[in-house]
Amino acid sequence: MPDAELDAAVPPSDATPDSGSETAPDVTPEAWSGVHRGPLRAGEWVRLLDQKGRRHNFELVPGKRFFSNRGHLEHDELIGREEGFTVTSSAGGEYLVFRPLLSEFVVSMPRGAAVVYPKDAAQIVAMADIFPGAHVVEAGVGSGALTCSLLRAVGPHGKVTSYERREEFADVARRNVTQFFGGEHPAWDLRLGDLAEALPASGERCDRIILDMLAPWECLDAAADALLPGGIVCAYVATTTQLSRFVETVRIHGGFTEPQPWESLVRDWHVEGLAVRPGHKMIGHTAFLVTARRMAPGQRPPLKKRRPAPGAYGPDYTGPRPAGVPIEAAEGE
Numbered sequence: 001m002p003d004a005e006l007d008a009a010v011p012p013s014d015a016t017p018d019s020g021s022e023t024a025p026d027v028t029p030e031a032w033s034g035v036h037r038g039p040l041r042a043g044e045w046v047r048l049l050d051q052k053g054r055r056h057n058f059e060l061v062p063g064k065r066f067f068s069n070r071g072h073l074e075h076d077e078l079i080g081r082e083e084g085f086t087v088t089s090s091a092g093g094e095y096l097v098f099r100p101l102l103s104e105f106v107v108s109m110p111r112g113a114a115v116v117y118p119k120d121a122a123q124i125v126a127m128a129d130i131f132p133g134a135h136v137v138e139a140g141v142g143s144g145a146l147t148c149s150l151l152r153a154v155g156p157h158g159k160v161t162s163y164e165r166r167e168e169f170a171d172v173a174r175r176n177v178t179q180f181f182g183g184e185h186p187a188w189d190l191r192l193g194d195l196a197e198a199l200p201a202s203g204e205r206c207d208r209i210i211l212d213m214l215a216p217w218e219c220l221d222a223a224a225d226a227l228l229p230g231g232i233v234c235a236y237v238a239t240t241t242q243l244s245r246f247v248e249t250v251r252i253h254g255g256f257t258e259p260q261p262w263e264s265l266v267r268d269w270h271v272e273g274l275a276v277r278p279g280h281k282m283i284g285h286t287a288f289l290v291t292a293r294r295m296a297p298g299q300r301p302p303l304k305k306r307r308p309a310p311g312a313y314g315p316d317y318t319g320p321r322p323a324g325v326p327i328e329a330a331e332g333e
């Protein structure tokens with residue numbers, strides 16, 4: 001039985017009986033949200049924030065101690081309490097205690113490969129239009145960070161098929177995703193293999209395809225064959241050269257709408273009395289995103305009326321060349 005079902009079926013024996021909790025009962029396992037309500041239980045992960053803003057994540061184990069530079073805390077002091085409290089360590093340090101949110105879990109979980117950052121996972125869910133009940137295909141699964149967001153968005157009645165060509169990464173992802181949801185999510189199908197070969201071989205059709213890998217253009221034909229008309233392909237690429245190659249490959253394929261590339265920048269703000277200003281630090285770059293919609297079989301998007309920018313496809317350009325775009329002479333030749 002998955003842990004989440006156990007959680008719901010067995011009341012925590014160490015819960016404070018007279019805590020007077022007014023929160024709703026724990027989220028049912030059928031919701032598959034990865035969220036738990038009610039008192040903290042042994043085996044769950046907690047996130048402690050110290051007075052300097054440092055984060056500490058650990059699993060609650062009865063009888064165990066958490067050590068920091070401000071002494072220690074007994075796990076038993078935390079187990080059985082409603083999250084959202086301040087606890088004081090043996091040397092007087094104060095810590096805020098909550099269960100980690102999904103966005104906090106994915107940046108602290110063990111990693112096999114670089115993860116999709118929460119700001120980008122949010123963009124993918126919104127702009128690739130991931131909906132409850134959708135059938136989404138993704139590759140590669142890496143550490144399983146994006147997988148958690150996709151599974152949350154499609155819900156237990158959707159389907160996420162994740163392809164990963166490296167077994168060691170697939171193992172890390174399986175552990176992370178299973179830990180987050182508290183059991184094996186019923187909508188998740190993790191497959192070992194290269195999407196470019198394994199997806200066509202499966203004969204699977206889907207609503208959305210998310211490609212987070214070094215060479216997403218190598219998977220475009222497979223994605224085009226699997227996507228239903230109106231479906232969306234979305235690529236997450238770290239560099240401008242990858243972005244260019246993917247966009248031009250989508251264009252020359254012809255069975256997709258004009259690709260839409262963008263990036264998102266998120267900046268914290270410092271708000272204190274009259275000192276209201278942008279924060280000093282921000283994540284300057286994660287990756288670029290591109291989406292395009294699949295046309296119906298045999299259909300092509302209308303021809304573009306606007307000419308490419310001067311020099312865009314000049315002699316220095318070596319990537320895929322859209323049909324009808326000649327090699328322009330370089331300026332001055």
Ligand SMILES: C[S@@+](CC[C@H](N)C(=O)[O-])C[C@H]1O[C@@H](n2cnc3c(N)ncnc32)[C@H](O)[C@@H]1O
Nearest residue numbers: 113116140142143144145146164165194195213
């Ligand atoms: C950056 S990681 C993915 C991270 C993941 N999206 C996450 O949020 O944790 C890229 C992964 O893609 C895998 N990969 C690359 N090309 C692939 C392909 N054609 N099919 C399946 N997996 C692929 C790599 O092995 C690697 O694990």
